[in-house]
Amino acid sequence: MTEGVVASVDPGATAPPSAGRGRRGRRARRLGAMTVRLLLTLLGLLTLLFFLVRLSGDPAGVLAGPSATPQQLEAVRAGLGLDEPLLAQYAAFLGDVVRLDFGTSVFSGESALGTALGALPATLVLLVTTMLVSVAVGIPCGVLLDRGGRVTRAVVGTSMTLAQAVPTFVLGILLIYLFAVRLGWLPAFGSGTAATLVMPTLALATFAIARTARMVAAELEQVEDQDFLRTAAAKGASTRRVLWRHALPNAFPAVAAALVVEISYLISGAVVVEVLFAYDGIGKELVDAIFARDYPVVQACVFVIGVFVVVVNVVGDGLLRALDPRIARARA
Amino acid sequence: MTAALEIDDLWVEAGDPDDPLVLVRGVSLTVAAASVVGLVGESGSGKTVTCMASLGLAGRGVRITGGSVRAQGIELVGADERTLMRVRGGVVGTVFQDPLSSLNPLQRIGDQIAEAVMLHHGGRRRSHHARVVELLAKVGVPAPEQRARAYPHELSGGLRQRVAIAMALANDPALLVADEPTTALDVTVQAQVLDVIRSATRDEARSALIVTHDLGLVAEVADRVAVMYAGQIVEEGPVASVFQDPQHPYTRGLLASRPVLAAGRRRLGAMVGRPPLPGSWPAGCAFAPRCPVATGACGEAPPIRTSDQGWSRCWHPGSGETTATSRAEEGAA
Amino acid sequence: MRRRGIDLRLWVPLGVLVLTIVACFVGPMLLGPEAGQQALGERLAPPAWLPGAIDGRPLGTDAFGRDMLTRTLEGGQVSLQVGFGAATGAVLVGMVLGLVAGYWGGWCDRVIMAGADIWLAFPFLVIALAAVAVVGSDIPVLIVLLTLGGWVLPTRVTRTIALRVRSEDYVVAAAGAGASDLYLVRRHVLPQVLPANLVVWSFTVGALVVIEGALSFLGLGVKPPTASWGNIIADGTPYLQTAWWIVAWPALMIVVTVICANALGNALRGRWNAGADVIDKEVVP
Numbered sequence: 042m043t044e045g046v047v048a049s050v051d052p053g054a055t056a057p058p059s060a061g062r063g064r065r066g067r068r069a070r071r072l073g074a075m076t077v078r079l080l081l082t083l084l085g086l087l088t089l090l091f092f093l094v095r096l097s098g099d100p101a102g103v104l105a106g107p108s109a110t111p112q113q114l115e116a117v118r119a120g121l122g123l124d125e126p127l128l129a130q131y132a133a134f135l136g137d138v139v140r141l142d143f144g145t146s147v148f149s150g151e152s153a154l155g156t157a158l159g160a161l162p163a164t165l166v167l168l169v170t171t172m173l174v175s176v177a178v179g180i181p182c183g184v185l186l187d188r189g190g191r192v193t194r195a196v197v198g199t200s201m202t203l204a205q206a207v208p209t210f211v212l213g214i215l216l217i218y219l220f221a222v223r224l225g226w227l228p229a230f231g232s233g234t235a236a237t238l239v240m241p242t243l244a245l246a247t248f249a250i251a252r253t254a255r256m257v258a259a260e261l262e263q264v265e266d267q268d269f270l271r272t273a274a275a276k277g278a279s280t281r282r283v284l285w286r287h288a289l290p291n292a293f294p295a296v297a298a299a300l301v302v303e304i305s306y307l308i309s310g311a312v313v314v315e316v317l318f319a320y321d322g323i324g325k326e327l328v329d330a331i332f333a334r335d336y337p338v339v340q341a342c343v344f345v346i347g348v349f350v351v352v353v354n355v356v357g358d359g360l361l362r363a364l365d366p367r368i369a370r371a372r373a
Numbered sequence: 374m375t376a377a378l379e380i381d382d383l384w385v386e387a388g389d390p391d392d393p394l395v396l397v398r399g400v401s402l403t404v405a406a407a408s409v410v411g412l413v414g415e416s417g418s419g420k421t422v423t424c425m426a427s428l429g430l431a432g433r434g435v436r437i438t439g440g441s442v443r444a445q446g447i448e449l450v451g452a453d454e455r456t457l458m459r460v461r462g463g464v465v466g467t468v469f470q471d472p473l474s475s476l477n478p479l480q481r482i483g484d485q486i487a488e489a490v491m492l493h494h495g496g497r498r499r500s501h502h503a504r505v506v507e508l509l510a511k512v513g514v515p516a517p518e519q520r521a522r523a524y525p526h527e528l529s530g531g532l533r534q535r536v537a538i539a540m541a542l543a544n545d546p547a548l549l550v551a552d553e554p555t556t557a558l559d560v561t562v563q564a565q566v567l568d569v570i571r572s573a574t575r576d577e578a579r580s581a582l583i584v585t586h587d588l589g590l591v592a593e594v595a596d597r598v599a600v601m602y603a604g605q606i607v608e609e610g611p612v613a614s615v616f617q618d619p620q621h622p623y624t625r626g627l628l629a630s631r632p633v634l635a636a637g638r639r640r641l642g643a644m645v646g647r648p649p650l651p652g653s654w655p656a657g658c659a660f661a662p663r664c665p666v667a668t669g670a671c672g673e674a675p676p677i678r679t680s681d682q683g684w685s686r687c688w689h690p691g692s693g694e695t696t697a698t699s700r701a702e703e704g705a706a
Numbered sequence: 707m708r709r710r711g712i713d714l715r716l717w718v719p720l721g722v723l724v725l726t727i728v729a730c731f732v733g734p735m736l737l738g739p740e741a742g743q744q745a746l747g748e749r750l751a752p753p754a755w756l757p758g759a760i761d762g763r764p765l766g767t768d769a770f771g772r773d774m775l776t777r778t779l780e781g782g783q784v785s786l787q788v789g790f791g792a793a794t795g796a797v798l799v800g801m802v803l804g805l806v807a808g809y810w811g812g813w814c815d816r817v818i819m820a821g822a823d824i825w826l827a828f829p830f831l832v833i834a835l836a837a838v839a840v841v842g843s844d845i846p847v848l849i850v851l852l853t854l855g856g857w858v859l860p861t862r863v864t865r866t867i868a869l870r871v872r873s874e875d876y877v878v879a880a881a882g883a884g885a886s887d888l889y890l891v892r893r894h895v896l897p898q899v900l901p902a903n904l905v906v907w908s909f910t911v912g913a914l915v916v917i918e919g920a921l922s923f924l925g926l927g928v929k930p931p932t933a934s935w936g937n938i939i940a941d942g943t944p945y946l947q948t949a950w951w952i953v954a955w956p957a958l959m960i961v962v963t964v965i966c967a968n969a970l971g972n973a974l975r976g977r978w979n980a981g982a983d984v985i986d987k988e989v990v991p
Contacts, residue, residue: 082824090836206964208916210923210936211957214943222947268475271430275469276489276540277462279454286488290479302826309831313920317943327832328924331839339836346832354827366479366524 071362075355086347090340091134143344144337146330153337157323157345164311164322170242171307172300175249180296182250183257184284187265197254204251209310213244213317230319241314248310249303256299260292267291294365301357305350375446377548377580378404378427378465383440383450385419385426394652396422396435398604404548407578411591411612413627414601415648420584423601424550428465429457445547463493466541470553472533476525482536483509483521489543508539512569531562538569549573549581555590563590570594588631592616597683600624603649603659610683620678620685623660658688716973719966726963727790730782737776744770750949766951768942778955781933784845784922785960788934789915791849796856796914797907801899803857804864809872809891819865822858830855831920838926845928848918855917856910863906864899871895901974908971912964919960935960 125133137143143153185197207215220240221229231237264270265288273287274280312324319325323342330338385397397419404410414420425431427442427449442449444464449457461467469475477485486505487498494501502521509517512535525533534554541549554570555563571594574581583595591598592612599609600623608621619625646663649655655662661671670688678690685691748771751760760767765774807818834851841847868891871877877894885893921927922936930937935956942952 078820078824081820082827085824086828086833089833202965202968203961206912206968207961208919208964210920211939211960214939214946214953214957217943218946218950218953266432268469268471269477271425271432272467272469272475272537272540273477273488274430275428275461275465275467276543277458277460277492278488279458287477291477305827305829308829309920312829312831312835313924316924324832328835328926331835331926334839339839343832343836346829350829351827366526 072359075358079351079355082351083347087135087138087344088131090343091131138344143341146338147335148333153335153341154345156338157326157341160321160323160326160342161345161349163320164308164315164324167238167241167245167311167314167320167322168304168307170238171246171249171311174242174246175253176300178246179250179253180257180289182254183261184289186254186258187261188284201251201254204247207247209244209248210313210317212247213240213314216240216244217317237318237320241318241320244317245307245310245314249300249307252303253296253300256296257289257292260295261288264288264291294361297361298358301354301361304353304357308346308350376403376405376443377408377445378402378582379441379443380423380427381441381443383423383427383442384438385422385431385435386438387435393438395654396604396651397426398654399440400601400604400606401440402582402599402606402609404580404582406547407580408596409574409581409583409594411595411598412582412584412601413586413588413591413598415586417648417650418601419604419651420601421552424552424582424584428461428467428550430461430467458492462489462541462546463544464546465548465550466543466546468534468537468541468549468551468554471557472530472537473525473557475537476533478525481522481524482528486521486536486540486543489540493544504543508543509536511542512536512539512573513565514539529562530558531565534558534562534566535569538566538573542573547580549579550584551581552584553586554583555587556585567593588616588627600627603654604651605659605686607660607687608683608685610680610685615683618691620680620683620690621660621687622664622666622689624685626663626665658686713973713977715969716977719969719973722962722966723970726782726959726966727786730779730786733779734776734783737773737779744772746771750945750952752949753951765955766949768938768952769945769949774951774955777933777938778935778959781935781938781956782959784928784932784934785915785918785936786963787845788848788852788918789911789963791845792852792914792918793856793907793910795849795853796910797860797903799853799857800860800862800906801864801903804861804866805868805891805895805899807861808865808868809887809895811869815865818861822861826858831917834917834921835924835926838921843921843927843929848921848927852914852917856914859910860903860906863902867898867902868895871898905971905974908967908974912967912971915960915963915967 141154143157145151146153146156149156182197182201185193186201189197217229217240220227227239228234228237229240269291270283270287273283278286308324311322312327314320315322315324316328323346327339327342327346330336330342380400380402383397383400384395386393386395388394400419400423402410402412402423412420412424422431422435426435426437429449429452437450440450444460447456447460447464449460452460476482480488483502483505484498486508487501490501490504491498505521506517509520514520514532514535520528520532525536528536534557538554541551549570551570555566558566567590570581570583573579574594581594583590585591595612597610598612598615599606600615600621601607602623608615608619608624610620615624616628619628645665649659649662656674657672658664658667658675661667664671666689668688673688675686675688677684677686680690748760748763748767749769751763751767751771752758753766753774754764756766763773763775765778767773768777803818807815834855837851838847871894872890874894877890880890880894881887918927918934919936919939922934923940925937925940927936928934930941938956939953942949942956945952
């Protein structure tokens with residue numbers, strides 16, 4: 042190899058000096074767009090919430106109790122600002138939201154937002170364990186679904202079909218029947234201990250496992266024919282190494298992105314699971330508040346869940362972009 | 374001295390075992406020590422399958438049904454994974470056609486080269502950094518220290534293919550297998566990559582099997598050439614004698630259909646028809662339907678005729694250039 | 707389309723679904739109104755093959771002595787009406803929005819797609835819970851609500867297809883030759899959009915039957931004594947230890963319905979991949 046040849050190669054190989062600035066500008070623009078989307082999402086959520094709650098039902102009636110005189114009712118209404126025009130109420134409501142003031146629980150008298158936030162950690166624990174289980178079980182299942190023999194594929198595939206078809210609450214009841222009623226291994230209800238986390242996690246994770254497995258299998262099939270897997274094998278890597286070091290990492294971004302989007306489904310499932318297993322999370326708090334017509338708490342719970350989902354989406358998206366060198370270091 | 378690669382009567386098929394699609398029909402090919410062999414043919418002739426299947430890299434569903442493949446005397450057909458792993462990368466380095474898709478997009482190129490070294494010499498990837506830089510410099514990657522930290526998408530096509538070659542040479546293999554190494558590259562870059570391959574073979578007395586449809590490439594780097602058609606080798610011999618005096622009409626057709634600047638005003642001889650796809654290969658001589666000199670005898674499998682230092686598989690070997698060219702032109706008109 | 711005997715993957719799930727619908731809407735009439743009445747003397751009777759079973763109550767009775775067969779079929783009426791109704795609504799809404807977004811594009815497209823993105827970020831069940839708590843929950847409300855829960859998928863599918871078809875050479879040529887948008891949509895876009903949306907519809911039925919079940923399981927679906935698979939299961943949960951059959955039958959029905967709906971979707975998808983190609987070939991000269 043002569044020096045001349047080396048010197049003449051590939052003018053496009055060196056990144057132009059402006060690349061760094063362009064990248065930062067793009068990142069700022071992306072962040073801006075995301076913030077706007079986040080705010081829009083929250084605004085939509087809150088608007089929906091406000092009109093749903095105010096347009097029907099009569100919070101004042103609930104608060105004052107069935108034996109209240111019209112004068113008392115009027116007083117409560119004025120106290121809540123319910124006698125003002127709807128738009129004024131809406132503006133006041135948004136103002137309260139900005140100040141993070143959701144009022145107090147009609148029953149306990151405590152801050153509604155405090156009540157909602159207080160119930161959030163238990164739900165987070167449930168979601169995190171569910172995510173971990175769904176990844177830990179879903180990825181191997183996905184590998185089997187793609188790489189297994191005919192029998193393995195059929196067995197795993199059928200299990201996944203079943204896991205996707207059985208609703209979370211039916212599965213939860215099945216688990217209670219099996220592990221609590223029949224075998225007596227686990228407590229059927231409650232929260233706070235590790236044992237009470239097992240069945241809610243299983244009930245919630247089953248669907249997510251099936252989804253993850255299908256995603257992994259689909260991505261592996263996509264990656265399957267890529268030359269770099271053959272290159273790895275040609276270097277002398279074992280089949281196992283090719284799979285775990287080269288194929289799966291390349292399948293991972295798409296799977297992780299799906300998991301991030303999945304969080305809003307998981308939250309919905311968590312509501313059902315928490316009620317079923319009397320697990321004291323924000324979902325159960327919400328349903329209890331709905332039945333008690335405790336609107337400040339309902340609003341606070343929906344707000345907190347909404348913010349959580351949106352934040353997970355935005356942060357997750359950003360994290361994935363940061364981790365994928367093709368995107369993170371891409372040149373314009 | 375052991376040959377670098379000895380393929381003996383290799384049969385390869387794919388698809389449903391009960392109704393298989395035969396891709397390679399009894400290919401025998403030897404790459405002697407320190408020699409470079411070009412394997413040429415049109416797409417679908419089985420040239421890529423032959424060399425990928427030999428290394429067990431042909432993918433799911435493609436299987437060897439007969440024959441033997443020895444790299445440096447080590448049998449690869451039916452070998453366990455451990456043996457294959459030792460041979461791949463250690464004895465045989467492989468370069469693929471598309472340098473972008475053949476590099477892992479999520480790993481720095483330095484790490485990918487280091488992995489190749491690590492798989493055969495142990496240790497951790499980081500401990501092979503010096504060797505990585507040395508390899509990158511050897512294949513002519515400028516600023517190898519910095520480039521080792523780049524991701525594949527940050528490099529141009531030519532640099533990527535240099536990286537792929539560096540990876541193939543990582544453990545100083547006795548044999549380099551390159552599948553269409555320049556096809557996916559810009560014309561201006563092809564010559565440079567060719568230089569790298571030439572210096573990796575000639576200058577270091579390394580053997581190579583180069584699969585290509587580019588006869589010019591073969592003329593430049595190879596010592597011997599094997600021509601494949603319909604899953605069989607139809608002619609094999611030293612590059613000089615095959616190119617000057619082709620024995621098989623298909624070889625003559627291939628040579629006639631390449632534009633030669635020095636050939637003056639002579640019309641380009643286009644070959645009649647298209648190569649048949651696997652599964653629809655004619656009985657007897659598979660080339661007969663397109664052959665300008667075919668006779669009734671060609672319905673039978675042709676005999677192998679040896680000549681000089683090569684051989685061909687034809688009933689009418691070496692039947693003259695004039696006839697072939699004029700017949701081909703007639704057919705094309 | 708090629709004929710090669712009966713495609714079991716298509717006809718078995720379709721047959722089971724049709725059978726389920728017929729059984730749910732006709733069955734209770736045949737069984738008579740008496741079976742659905744409370745009969746406190748016949749509480750928690752087991753299915754026919756267990757000791758202690760009562761004649762004429764083949765699947766047992768619930769905590770109020772009501773016939774489980776009748777209750778399960780009646781519950782199916784609500785669940786299936788809501789599931790099929792809302793899925794149909796979602797697909798219709800989705801097709802209109804998707805066509806507008808994909809065919810006319812521009813700011814319509816941006817607004818609709820941004821809306822879809824934002825909507826997907828909402829935890830739907832949470833919204834639905836809040837809505838039902840406030841608006842109430844008779845069948846029409848549930849259908850409208852779940853229509854909102856399912857519109858994004860058909861919208862996206864329709865948009866993608868419309869976008870693709872619109873840029874096909876033959877459509878561009880027809881437009882250049884003076885064909886009206888309405889004509890082009892009817893002639894070229896709809897034939898490709900409809901099969902795909904039937905597939906989407908099938909999957910959506912399954913998803914919405916589950917959501918309806920979850921809502922009524924939480925006590926926020928139709929009001930008792932009207933039965934729905936979800937609220938029968940909720941009512942039966944306290945009796946899990948002594949009378950598993952109260953939960954078992956409606957749960958089984960949900961699972962079977964969802965599996966069949968998904969299987970039907972898969973079968974249709976497999977079939978119409980080929981169908982779409984046939985359409986392509988007929989349209990392209």
